[in-house]
Structure formats: C-alpha cells, structure tokens
Amino acid sequence: MNPRPLAVWVAAVLLLSLGSEDPILRVLTLGAALAVLLVHRRVGTRVRPALWAVAIAALLTVVFNFLLSHTGRTVLLNLPGWVPAFGGPLTLEGAAYGLDLALGLAACILAGISLSLVVEPHRLVDSLPAGLSRTGAALGAAITLVPRLGRSFVAVRETQQMRGWRPRGMRSWTAVVVPSVLTTIEGSVLLAEAMEARAFGSGPRTSLRPSKFRIRDVVITATSLAAMAGFLLALVLAQVPSWQPYPSLILPQLTWWPMLCCLALFAPALVP
Amino acid sequence: MADALLPGALRASPGALSELALFQDFCYRYPETKVPALDQISFPLERGLTILGGPSGSGKTTLLRSLNGLVPHFHGGQVRGRAWILGHDLRTTSTRRLSREVAMVFQEPESQFVMATVRREVAFGPENLGLPAAEIGDRVEDALRAMGILNLADRWIATLSGGQRQRVALAASLAMRPRILVLDEPTSQLDDSGADSLRRECQALAGRGLAVVVAEHRPWRVDSTGSQRLELSHGSLLAEAPAKSGPGTLPRGTARPVGSPAWQLRDLSVGHQQAVATGIDLECRQGEVLCLTGINGSGKTTLLRTVAGLLPPLSGSVNRRPGRRAYLPQEAGSVLHQASLVEEVSQTIRWLRLECRPGPVLEELQLTDVASFDPRDLSTGQRQRAALAAVLVGSPEMVFLDEPTRGADQTSRVLLLRILERLATEGAAILVATSDSQFARQLGDRVLELDSGHLREPGERAA
Numbered sequence: 001m002n003p004r005p006l007a008v009w010v011a012a013v014l015l016l017s018l019g020s021e022d023p024i025l026r027v028l029t030l031g032a033a034l035a036v037l038l039v040h041r042r043v044g045t046r047v048r049p050a051l052w053a054v055a056i057a058a059l060l061t062v063v064f065n066f067l068l069s070h071t072g073r074t075v076l077l078n079l080p081g082w083v084p085a086f087g088g089p090l091t092l093e094g095a096a097y098g099l100d101l102a103l104g105l106a107a108c109i110l111a112g113i114s115l116s117l118v119v120e121p122h123r124l125v126d127s128l129p130a131g132l133s134r135t136g137a138a139l140g141a142a143i144t145l146v147p148r149l150g151r152s153f154v155a156v157r158e159t160q161q162m163r164g165w166r167p168r169g170m171r172s173w174t175a176v177v178v179p180s181v182l183t184t185i186e187g188s189v190l191l192a193e194a195m196e197a198r199a200f201g202s203g204p205r206t207s208l209r210p211s212k213f214r215i216r217d218v219v220i221t222a223t224s225l226a227a228m229a230g231f232l233l234a235l236v237l238a239q240v241p242s243w244q245p246y247p248s249l250i251l252p253q254l255t256w257w258p259m260l261c262c263l264a265l266f267a268p269a270l271v272p
Numbered sequence: 273m274a275d276a277l278l279p280g281a282l283r284a285s286p287g288a289l290s291e292l293a294l295f296q297d298f299c300y301r302y303p304e305t306k307v308p309a310l311d312q313i314s315f316p317l318e319r320g321l322t323i324l325g326g327p328s329g330s331g332k333t334t335l336l337r338s339l340n341g342l343v344p345h346f347h348g349g350q351v352r353g354r355a356w357i358l359g360h361d362l363r364t365t366s367t368r369r370l371s372r373e374v375a376m377v378f379q380e381p382e383s384q385f386v387m388a389t390v391r392r393e394v395a396f397g398p399e400n401l402g403l404p405a406a407e408i409g410d411r412v413e414d415a416l417r418a419m420g421i422l423n424l425a426d427r428w429i430a431t432l433s434g435g436q437r438q439r440v441a442l443a444a445s446l447a448m449r450p451r452i453l454v455l456d457e458p459t460s461q462l463d464d465s466g467a468d469s470l471r472r473e474c475q476a477l478a479g480r481g482l483a484v485v486v487a488e489h490r491p492w493r494v495d496s497t498g499s500q501r502l503e504l505s506h507g508s509l510l511a512e513a514p515a516k517s518g519p520g521t522l523p524r525g526t527a528r529p530v531g532s533p534a535w536q537l538r539d540l541s542v543g544h545q546q547a548v549a550t551g552i553d554l555e556c557r558q559g560e561v562l563c564l565t566g567i568n569g570s571g572k573t574t575l576l577r578t579v580a581g582l583l584p585p586l587s588g589s590v591n592r593r594p595g596r597r598a599y600l601p602q603e604a605g606s607v608l609h610q611a612s613l614v615e616e617v618s619q620t621i622r623w624l625r626l627e628c629r630p631g632p633v634l635e636e637l638q639l640t641d642v643a644s645f646d647p648r649d650l651s652t653g654q655r656q657r658a659a660l661a662a663v664l665v666g667s668p669e670m671v672f673l674d675e676p677t678r679g680a681d682q683t684s685r686v687l688l689l690r691i692l693e694r695l696a697t698e699g700a701a702i703l704v705a706t707s708d709s710q711f712a713r714q715l716g717d718r719v720l721e722l723d724s725g726h727l728r729e730p731g732e733r734a735a
Binding site: 196 | 340368371372375378380388395397398401403404408428582597598599601603606607619620622648
C-alpha cells in the first residue's frame, strides 16, 4: 500500500474516533482499523504482539476509569474510603465510560501501528516531500522500533526463562519488560550512531524508487477524505450524537450519517 | 611529513599522498571515565589494507570510531593530540561530513539497519549521498554481487541469519564507495566462503588505492600480501606488531567418557512456518560436545533453538531428559541487564536456586577485574564472556550456544574452550552452532554440517 493514502486514512480514523464519544461510532472505527491491519499487514510481520499490547492498554483504561471515576448512580461496589484514590463507590457508568475511552484509544493505536505494520518504513520515507526527507528517514527508523521492541521482548523472555525466570504475577514481568525496553533504547542509540556514520543528514537525499500512486490509492484517499469531510459537516450541523453515561447509563443513538462516514473507513480493507 | 604542512597539503592534493589519515599523540577518554580508551596514538594510515589487532577491550573499536568522527563527535568525551582524516581536522569536522568518504561496518550489524529489505538497506547510504536513482541502482547491484548476496536482494532483513546480515552490512558500506573503509570484526559471523569473499573484496579495494582498516580477532581470514599490521594494548599502539600468523591451534582436552543420551531428535523438521531442515535424526550423550556448522542462512540457529526447546518442531520429535538447560543467544545483549556483572551472574543463581557463588565462573572466564562493571560498558568480546558467565554458572546438564566466539579474541576462545571442556567432563551435553570452523574442529567431539536442509556428519574427532 502507498503510504500517502494510508496516512490520510490514519488521519480520518483519528478524527472520527476522537471527534465523538459515541460508542457505536468508536466500535465501527475500531473495526475498520482492525480490518485494515489484518488485511494489509506486511508478510512476515507479527500482529499478535501489537494486538496484545492494545488489548492490555484498553483493559487498563477500563479498570482505571472504573476505579477512579466514583461517578454515576448504579453503584456496583463500595471500596472503603481509606483506600487511597480507589476508595469510594465504583459504578457501572464509570466502567461503561472507561470502555468507551478504551474503544477510542484502541482505534487510534491500531491506526497508528498500521503505519509500521502495513507500510515498509522506507516507503514512508520515500513518500514525504523532498524537503522532509531527513525527517522522514528519522521517522522510518523510529517506526522500526515497534517491531524491534517486539523482537527484543521475545529474545529477552527466552533467555531469562532459560536462566530460571518464571512469570509469577505482574511484578515478575519487570525482569523481562525493563531489559526489553533498555535493549531497544540501546539499539536506538546504536542505530542513530550508524545513521550518522552512513552520511544521513549530510545533504539532500535521493531515492532508489520513488513511490507510485495507483487506482487503489486514489480510492483510499477519496473515501478517507470523504469520511473526514462528511464527519466534519455532521459535527457542524450537530448531527454527531453526544453520548454521556453519567449520571445514569443510557444507550447510544443510531445516527446514520456519521455511521456511514465510519463505514467508509473500511474501504482500504475492501480494495484488493 | 612536517606537522605544520600536513592538513593543508592533504586537503590540496590528497591523491598525491600515501597517507589518508594521520594520528599524532592522539588521546581519547569516554565521558565519565577516568582511564583513556586511546593513549598517545601516533600512526599514518596508508592506502591499502591495515589490520588492527589487540585483545578485547584494548581500544580497537574506539580507534575505528575516530576514523569517521563518531569519536569524539557522537560519543562526546575528551580529546588530546591531533588527528587528520582525509585532510580534515578530526576535532572540527563532523561525522556527517567525514561519513561521505569514510564508510564503517559496526561490530553488531543488526543494530545498524534502517530499512526493511536488503536492497533498500544497501541503497540507504547512496541515497544519503544524493546520487541519481540509476547510479544508486548500479551501486546496489555491484555491492550485492561483491558480497555474494544478489539472491537476497528482495528479502526482508528480519528473515536473514546473522551471517547473512553481516554480508548485507558489508554490502551497504561498499555501495558508498568510500575512500576509507572501516570494518569492525567483519567476519565474526561469516562462514568461510563469506570470509573469502570479504578478503577478496578488501584486496580489490586496497588495490584501487583505498584505505581498508579491519579490526579482526582472526586476522588470517582477511589478511593479504602487503597489509599493514597495528596492535593495540590498553589503548596504546605497540611499537611492533606481532608477526603474521595463521589460525594456530587451541588447546584440546583429553577424550572423555560419554554417558546416556541427553537429547534425541527423530525425523525432525525445523523452521519458522517453512522447513529449513528436514529428516534430522541425531542424539547427544552426556559429556559429548556437538558442533553445528554450515553456511550463513543454513538454519543452524533454528535447529539449535528447536533442540533447546525455544521453537516447536514443524514435525518429528525432540526428546530431552529432564535437567537444566543453559542457552546463549547470538546477541549477548539480550542476556545482560543488571547494573554489574556480578549481579548478572547472581541473578541466574537466584532464579535457578543454585548452590554456588559467582566468583569461580567469573575467574574462569577472567572477568574478576571487571566484575563490578556495568556489562554495557564492556567491550564486545568481554560482553560475550560476561553473557557466557551468566548462562553457564553452576553445572547445567545441557548447554546450547549460538555463535559463542562472536567478537572473541584468542584468549576468550581458549577460555571458552576450557569451560566447555570442563562442563563436558562434568557430564553436560553441549551443542554449539558456529560459523567458526576452526573452533568447531577444536572443540567438537563431532562436527555436523547443515547443508541444503540436511544434516551431514563429515567425521568424528580423533580421540
């Protein structure tokens, strides 16, 4: 996939998932992000670690909102007041709002990750205007950090397991997570050094193969722009539903116009 | 050459002089360290091949980094004395400027990759030079051909073996067509044919008037007639470099009795989704040392990881008797994370609840002096030994080592040989995947070769 239309699509996903708190729209946006990632992921890339990371981030969002909001009429549980921060009523509304936030967060992260897992980093670099080529190369290198972190995590977990480490509760994972992050950071410094040593930033860059724009790219760009324009217009005309679970949980409304905009985001997953 | 005339003269007519660089009383200290990494270095860098020797931690990598300005411009630290590279004063010329004419391949090639595919990676340097697309394409083809990896041009780097990655890194530096080529342990993961290709290429480049500087623990793999030898020790250049020598021999232990099978492979196929080796039947007995060799990309690491239990077999079976397994990955960095080396070894002892202390294994690998150091501050060779100490502490029943001689000097290789002989004598079953054929011949009771997806056994070691 050409990175330029993908970047437009990512912008559309971000706008639609952040522009409304309606859970239906967020579910649709998340579905589109997931579909595009699964359909267009590059051969050889591992999506599962990314999905696990997103799932964990989403779960933490729900849990923390549930524990910290203390707002809403449907009280599920009362924690004693002496428990710092978490003490007080824990409500269904708090959990529902946490879930809504998690949906938006997951859609945004998945869309962002697709830049790394769908497009090759060098094509991102190539797709930028000549004036931004240095920024682009740095961006391309930064994007390789995501799979690098994944590889590092697997390598560290394996070696630590062979040295006798066993996962026993959340705290024990620091023996894997901290070294993985450290190794990745160390790798980033080495990469920066290597880029410097390979004349990066020494003058204007050229490219072996500039990116081409195909019909599929036109379709993706057009549908993404249409989705953004339609959604913005709906916002201006107050056609985008506002959903608030507080003080009492209410069901979200079905509003066809913004829903159609969200459905347009599935286009990249449908074009071959 | 008169000191005062040198920089200007080099800049005015660099082609007329045989020196491409000159160091005069050059000293360098890394930030937050007290001991200089380079001390009073003086030498002219001539055209042709220069081989830089010296034990691990002697300052070879630091000296190489100063040839393209990474020392001091990227790393910071303190500089005394003078150095001119291609007529440029090192203290005032940035790495970005120097890197247009000085190419470098790092000790850990996998850390220098920016792009996802081989072709694009090799093109990255020429792209930074702002060359036209057609010329970039020509350079990429030439460099890939020179390193014998034209067939890998469209492969994803993530799918390549360590040795193949090293070739890609070398091709990427060749594509820059530099005037000075700096190679840091370039054959550490190369098989013999890869090392031969590199030696031929270095010879050809040297013949064309380039300066090729190679830091190498096994200099005979890259050496050729007319090369210059420099030897570093504790940051200083020795007045006389040692005479050229071949691989020599490593000390061998006596023949050991072997016990019952520690692990057995039956009709095993290994790979990631696609099989890289099939129909493997093999067993390793307690006290036996097997060395696994093969060309880069033949599947040595995949087989080793499968036997160690880190990868599931595609088909067939792996039967291991119960007992502790010790595993050293190809990248030692994934083992070392504690604040000091002694803590790193103690961590293994704690996790495995071993009844031993870190001291003996550190002493055995001659690491006692650096036991309190952060492993990340050690040289690559020392780090490799540190990782070995962390995984081999105690008495593992099964040992799996992936390229354990990577970055190892002769002393480290001897120490490694000794510790493995000791473990085997204690009854450990040892499997070593290595592209270091000399080491494999010296160490292995049996040397096995992975060739075109099949395991061959050229012959047993004489008792």
